[in-house]
Amino acid sequence: MKDFMNELRKEQVLKIIKEKGAVKENMLAILLAIQEASGRNYVHREWAKWVAEALGLPLSKVYDVLTFYAMFSTKPRGKFLLEICNSAPCHVAKSAVVVQMFTEELGIKMGETTADNLFTLQYTSCVGACDIGPVVKIGEKVYGHLTAAKVTQIIQTYREGAPCLN
Amino acid sequence: MSKLMPLLSANFGKIRPTSVEEYVCTGGFTGLRKAIKMTPQEIIDEVKTAKLRGRGGAGYPTGAKWQQLYDIKHSPKYIVCNADEGEPGTFKDKRLLEKDPLRVIEGMTIAGYVFNAQEGYIYIRGEYAAQQRVFQEAVDQAVAAGYLGENILGTEYSYHIHVMTGAGAYVCGENSALLNSLEGKAGRPRVKPPHLAEVGLFQQPTLVNNVESFANIPTIVQIGGEKYLGYGTPESGGTKLICLSGTVANPGVYEIPFGITLRDIIYDEELGGGPGAKKKVKFFHLGGQSGPCGFLSQLDTAYCYQALREKGLSVGSGAIVVLDESVCVIDYLLTVTQFFMHESCGKCTPCREGNKQIYALLEKFSQGKATTADLQLLQRLSNLLPKTSFCGLGQAAATALSTCLKSLRSEFEAHIAGSCPAGVCFTKQGSGDR
Numbered sequence: 365m366k367d368f369m370n371e372l373r374k375e376q377v378l379k380i381i382k383e384k385g386a387v388k389e390n391m392l393a394i395l396l397a398i399q400e401a402s403g404r405n406y407v408h409r410e411w412a413k414w415v416a417e418a419l420g421l422p423l424s425k426v427y428d429v430l431t432f433y434a435m436f437s438t439k440p441r442g443k444f445l446l447e448i449c450n451s452a453p454c455h456v457a458k459s460a461v462v463v464q465m466f467t468e469e470l471g472i473k474m475g476e477t478t479a480d481n482l483f484t485l486q487y488t489s490c491v492g493a494c495d496i497g498p499v500v501k502i503g504e505k506v507y508g509h510l511t512a513a514k515v516t517q518i519i520q521t522y523r524e525g526a527p528c529l530n
Numbered sequence: 531m532s533k534l535m536p537l538l539s540a541n542f543g544k545i546r547p548t549s550v551e552e553y554v555c556t557g558g559f560t561g562l563r564k565a566i567k568m569t570p571q572e573i574i575d576e577v578k579t580a581k582l583r584g585r586g587g588a589g590y591p592t593g594a595k596w597q598q599l600y601d602i603k604h605s606p607k608y609i610v611c612n613a614d615e616g617e618p619g620t621f622k623d624k625r626l627l628e629k630d631p632l633r634v635i636e637g638m639t640i641a642g643y644v645f646n647a648q649e650g651y652i653y654i655r656g657e658y659a660a661q662q663r664v665f666q667e668a669v670d671q672a673v674a675a676g677y678l679g680e681n682i683l684g685t686e687y688s689y690h691i692h693v694m695t696g697a698g699a700y701v702c703g704e705n706s707a708l709l710n711s712l713e714g715k716a717g718r719p720r721v722k723p724p725h726l727a728e729v730g731l732f733q734q735p736t737l738v739n740n741v742e743s744f745a746n747i748p749t750i751v752q753i754g755g756e757k758y759l760g761y762g763t764p765e766s767g768g769t770k771l772i773c774l775s776g777t778v779a780n781p782g783v784y785e786i787p788f789g790i791t792l793r794d795i796i797y798d799e800e801l802g803g804g805p806g807a808k809k810k811v812k813f814f815h816l817g818g819q820s821g822p823c824g825f826l827s828q829l830d831t832a833y834c835y836q837a838l839r840e841k842g843l844s845v846g847s848g849a850i851v852v853l854d855e856s857v858c859v860i861d862y863l864l865t866v867t868q869f870f871m872h873e874s875c876g877k878c879t880p881c882r883e884g885n886k887q888i889y890a891l892l893e894k895f896s897q898g899k900a901t902t903a904d905l906q907l908l909q910r911l912s913n914l915l916p917k918t919s920f921c922g923l924g925q926a927a928a929t930a931l932s933t934c935l936k937s938l939r940s941e942f943e944a945h946i947a948g949s950c951p952a953g954v955c956f957t958k959q960g961s962g963d964r
Contacts, residue, residue, distance in 0.1 A: 391714035392697045396656060425715075432716035432875075434698030435656045450963045451618035452819060453775040453851050455865040460963035487963075489700060489869060490618035491657045494775035494851075495782045504660040 371402045377411050381418045388419050391429055395436060404481065405441040412438075434489070442477045442484035444522050447501040451490035457497035465515040466500070482523065533794055533801060535761060535769045535787040538745045542629040548668040550675040553632040559677055561748030562636050562643075566685055568751075570644040574600055577747070579755030581767035586612055586703070586740030587817060587847045588922070589835055599645060599727040599737050608731040609641050609650035610738045612708055616655055616700040617818030618869060619849030622771035623741035625783045627654065627661040630745070631668035635691060637744030639678060640751060641737060642689040650689060651731070652741075653708055655696040666693045700873035701923050705738040707875070718875050719921040742771055742848075762788030766834035770848050776814070777854040779803030788834040792824065795833060796852055805854040812855045813938065817846015819866050820926035822933040842933065858954035859938045860895045860945055863931055867892060868964055870927040881924025884915045888931065895945040896955040905942055909935055 380397045384390045394415060399407050407430055416423045430436045446466060450459050463474060466485055470478055477484040493499045496508025500518070507518055536542075545552035553559070565573055578593030599607065611634065615623040626634055638650045654662045669691050673679035680688045694712055702708045702717035709731050711717035730736020746768060750758045759767040766788035772795065775781045780803040786795065796802040796811065805811050813823050816838070824831075824843050831841050838844050853862060871885040891908045894900040912928040912935060919925045935942065944951055 388714040389694070389712065392656070392711065393695050396695060396697060419714075428716045429697075429714070432699065432718075433656070433696070434872075436697060448963070450865070451869055452815070452862060452865045453619050455963060456776050456851070456853060456857055456862070463963050488657070489698075489873065490616060490620075492615055492621035492624045494619050494621055494773065494849075497775065501657070 371404060371408070372398065372411055374414055376401065377414045378418065381415060386418050388421065391415070391419065391426070392433070394419075395426075395430060399436065402440075403443055405443070405445055405484065406437040406439055409438065440477075440481075441486075443482050444484070444502055446483055446485050447488035447491070448474075448485070449489070449491050449493070449497065449499050449501070450487045451494075453490070453494035454497040454499060459498040462498045462500065462510045462515070465510070465512050466519075469515055469519055483519070533786060533790050533798055534784060536785050537749050537761065537769050538626065538630075538633065538742065538771060539783070539785040541633070542625065545630075547629055547631055547664055548671050550632065550671045550677065553630075557752070558632055558748075559636055561751040562640055562677065563683065565640045565643055565751050566683060566687070570600060570646075573640065573644050573751060576750055576755035580746075580750045580758040581755075581762075581765065582743065582746055582750060582758070583766065583835060584740055585742035585746070585770070585848065587617065587820070589845060592739065592743055595727070595739070596641075596644065596737070598725075599735055602727055602735045604728075604735050605646070606649070606734055607645045607647045608734055608736045609638055609645065609647045610705075610709065610712065610731060610736055611638055611650070611652040611741055611744055612703065612705060612738055613652050613654040613658070613661075613741045614696050614703040614708055615658070615741070615847075616703050616873075617820065617847045617849060619773060619775050619815065619851045620818050620847040621773050622783050622848055624658060624661055625771070626741050626745050627658065628664050631665045632672060633745045633748060634665075634741055635668060635672050635678060637747035638691060639682065639689055640747050641739070641744065643682075643687055645735075645737060646687075647737075648689060650691045651694050651712055652691060653694045653696060653702070653712055655702075656698050657696075659695070662693055662695060669693060699875075700869075701875045701921070704921050704923060707921070708738065709736065716875075718877050719923075763832065763834045763836070765836045766845075770833070770845065772833075772848045772850055774802050774850050774852065776851040777805050777809065777811075777857065778852040779806050786833065789832050791830050791832055792850075793829040795850060796829070802850075802852065805852060809854045809856070811852060812857060813853050813859070813934070815851040815853065815862075815866075815930060816849070817844050818849045819869050820922070820929055821846040821849070823930050823937070824933075825937045856952055856954075858896075858950055858952035859934050859941045860892055860950070861952070861954045863934060864889065864892045864896060864964070866930050867927070870923065874923065874927075878918075878920035878924060880915055880918040881920065881927060884911055884919070884924070885927055887911055888915075888928065895942060896950075898945065898948055898956050900942075900946050902946060905946065908942075 706720035
């Protein structure tokens, strides 16, 4: 079986499309849901094809959307995206130090994925948490006032698969 | 006397955000109840009297915008709430969405009633997935309680609100780009005219207002435009949610009446609390990355649309990033320019290429390789972008640079001469987060 079929089968993709509503306006929501369900934070070309078919659009329209928005990826990433904000308020709050903490803790550079495919480190534009900068966003959660100890603890918690830190 | 004025933020942290019952206990939905007994034109007139201006950043008079749409006779009309809060340093819409979503829903519903719209859309940025969930829950509760959905409050009027997601694109905060994104396309801005009031969502007449703008509507209807205006200055009605961040003691969201000074905002104990012990403010950045920087000589300016404009400043989104003397202006502007370089949609050349060139020039300054000719080129580019870019993003991308070139020129010159006054540049490590 092809790789992408291990992650999402056609019926799963079609189910997501049905749940979100098979109309063009829901394209962003559909692709975000597929990306989340993939477990690898990406949208495979085949899944994009199924979306195009279901919405009655050429594949190029789906790819226009996939490649325009920063939250989408067409290549597999880690299960957890560690997104460090590098917009001005966080930069002033020394996000550079946080970058260093994460790269050292995980042994990867920004933009890379750990060998166990658990974490991808990347930058994000402002996530609206400038009052608690520097911050990292993981899924829906934003962790602020980061220190080295907190970074270690966050990674530990996600490794153990129980992301319920505050 | 307190400098805070909680009209919109009165419920923050005091009620369960999605509880209709608790919202009603604090006076919620009295604006809507009053509105359905008024004519649409009466409501528009109250918004005009209130002198409410768009809270997303552009500051366009909301009453005038409503009148333009009202005078257009095509239907159906659509109501769209712009919750694509992507302007770095801005996090006040997030607070409204998560702490008092029903106020936004009430405002959008009053707008729906004014324009006899059946459908409203709120476009919430993808990064705010948690807030999307809270908002959807609030919509469902409002429908269940009869304040939204079919036959609102027993009237003939029916109105639905759809919660829609973005997926990470700052440019979608531009209203026409937002509508393209809402239609399931890439969020590139549209050519205007036609204006969105004529040809908007699905080619229909459309109202697009910011979250905070909508949140003001219930209050304006409830207390009347004149009383609302009275909270602010004669030209800037009401209050503003401001977002303090950067090197300031008390970062956060505060609601202030228009008219208090920038000094109050940055230094008052109840607000910013100053830059902290032994620190000195060097400059501050107003209204988000697209806004101008302000300097110490401007601290006594009143925070309102007119007074700030007279000083070359602006309210913008309400963001106020405070920067102390440990911040290097070159390093700061590199971060700002990198943001625009990343967020430029690439549609027009001045924005796509101009930001790259500005970044490359600033980098030369930070590496001690810049010459006087580079300074002149930087100046030229900062004049070019606002004049030639296609949409607001490119037009505003060099605003901070322009203001800093004017007021902190000596710091640019110092870099040419080989010294960084803040001691940030020329170090081996550099900034490290780019």
